Amino acid sequence: MTIAWDAFTPWSSLAGGVLIGLSAALLILGSGRVAGISGIVGGLLRPGGPDTTWRLAFLGGLLVAPLLWRLFAVLPEAQPVAGGGLLVVAGLLVGIGTRYGSGCTSGHGVCGLSRLSPRSLVATLAFMGAGFATVYVVRHLLGA
Amino acid sequence: MQALIALVAGLLFGLGLLLSGMANPTKVVGFLDLAGNWDPSLALVMAGAIGAALPAFTIARKRSTAWAGCALALPSATQIDAPLVLGSLTFGVGWGLAGYCPGPALVSLGTGSAPAVVFVLAMIAGMAIHAWLTRPRA
Numbered sequence: 001m002t003i004a005w006d007a008f009t010p011w012s013s014l015a016g017g018v019l020i021g022l023s024a025a026l027l028i029l030g031s032g033r034v035a036g037i038s039g040i041v042g043g044l045l046r047p048g049g050p051d052t053t054w055r056l057a058f059l060g061g062l063l064v065a066p067l068l069w070r071l072f073a074v075l076p077e078a079q080p081v082a083g084g085g086l087l088v089v090a091g092l093l094v095g096i097g098t099r100y101g102s103g104c105t106s107g108h109g110v111c112g113l114s115r116l117s118p119r120s121l122v123a124t125l126a127f128m129g130a131g132f133a134t135v136y137v138v139r140h141l142l143g144a
Numbered sequence: 145m146q147a148l149i150a151l152v153a154g155l156l157f158g159l160g161l162l163l164s165g166m167a168n169p170t171k172v173v174g175f176l177d178l179a180g181n182w183d184p185s186l187a188l189v190m191a192g193a194i195g196a197a198l199p200a201f202t203i204a205r206k207r208s209t210a211w212a213g214c215a216l217a218l219p220s221a222t223q224i225d226a227p228l229v230l231g232s233l234t235f236g237v238g239w240g241l242a243g244y245c246p247g248p249a250l251v252s253l254g255t256g257s258a259p260a261v262v263f264v265l266a267m268i269a270g271m272a273i274h275a276w277l278t279r280p281r282a
Contacts, residue, residue: 095270
């Protein structure tokens with residue numbers, strides 16, 4: 001392992017993380033709900049599912065954030081790592097996996113670890129481990 | 145009130161993801177690439193987020209009502225079972241392949257990114273498949 005010092009952004013990543021944590025804090029104390037993105041989206045896909053209004057409001061905020069950002073600054077660069085069919089496969093795996101696993105990076109990783117849930121710790125270790133292994137296979141064994 | 149607070153929370157969440165660099169799949173995969181040129185940024189995002197959210201969840205555990213007046217709903221499941229582990233492993237594979245998890249994918253959709261459109265449509269299809277497979281049966 002070498003550290004990618006040129007790509008490492010400690011301060012903006014820490015500050016962005018604090019904003020994400022404050023958002024989760026606001027949603028649990030203010031709206032009484034957990035900021036788990038996969039759960040918020042997934043809950044809308046059940047006919048007659050609970051709490052449609054706040055879910056749509058939260059997702060609206062998430063989608064509008066880049067527009068608000070663009071009023072004051074240039075959007076940060078983003079380089080995709082996958083295209084075409086691989087994106088579809090990845091999206092399906094993320095959709096099915098987060099729903100069976102009851103959460104993603106936000107629900108288990110941020111909120112679950114913040115409430116010291118052993119269940120979320122196991123989930124976070126599982127998806128991080130699978131992510132590390134997948135990138136290892138793709139980049140270093142298949143050489144993509 | 146509950147929805148208004150949720151809207152502000154969603155905005156904050158999205159701005160945080162943009163500032164953190166996590167809306168860039170290359171940065172996420174840079175973190176997951178332990179054997180390569182490793183970018184530790186994602187670890188600091190998690191540290192900052194947990195540091196800010198932990199006090200709130202500590203308070204939330206002692207309350208039953210949110211500021212908006214509605215019930216404060218914390219997850220009640222505690223069991224560590226096969227769906228939790230297998231689902232999370234499946235999610236991790238997809239995350240490693242494209243560098244998108246649900247939050248950053250939706251924010252990227254808001255930036256007008258074409259790959260994010262494809263990813264989010266597939267992700268919603270995956271969630272719909274789960275909803276159909278686990279539908280309540282009469």
